[in-house]
Amino acid sequence: MTPDEIRAQVDEIMARVYANGTVTREEAEFVVRAVGRWCKGPKKPGVEAEYAKMREAVGVVGGQEKGYDLALMDSILREPCGADFNDVIVQFPFDGADHLEPCPKCDQMISFRSPIFPVSE
Numbered sequence: 001m002t003p004d005e006i007r008a009q010v011d012e013i014m015a016r017v018y019a020n021g022t023v024t025r026e027e028a029e030f031v032v033r034a035v036g037r038w039c040k041g042p043k044k045p046g047v048e049a050e051y052a053k054m055r056e057a058v059g060v061v062g063g064q065e066k067g068y069d070l071a072l073m074d075s076i077l078r079e080p081c082g083a084d085f086n087d088v089i090v091q092f093p094f095d096g097a098d099h100l101e102p103c104p105k106c107d108q109m110i111s112f113r114s115p116i117f118p119v120s121e
């Protein structure tokens with residue numbers, strides 16, 4: 001599928017969600033996987049304090065508005081992993097529940113909130 005085709009398919013599925021319709025489990029997973037979520041990897045040993053300090057300085061958003069580059073920070077302070085974290089997200093019901101799960105590749109704990117979809121089984 002081309003990016004345009006993926007976007008069109010996501011729009012079609014989401015239009016049904018917004019219209020209070022239902023989607024299949026496969027359609028919900030398709031929407032989840034349309035956004036890449038790669039594990040950033042564990043922080044390198046010894047950088048926790050430095051990372052926490054920088055993370056605090058960046059603030060809650062991406063940091064660009066304050067002149068920080070979060071992606072660059074991560075590339076310096078973390079061991080690269082790159083596992084597809086969507087594989088973990090789709091193992092759970094799409095019910096909005098909070099989770100703290102280990103990355104299947106590097107065991108880094110990742111917190112996320114399950115997306116909510118009205119799935120018709």
Ligand SMILES: [Zn+2]
Nearest residue numbers: 039081103106
């Ligand atoms: Zn990982």
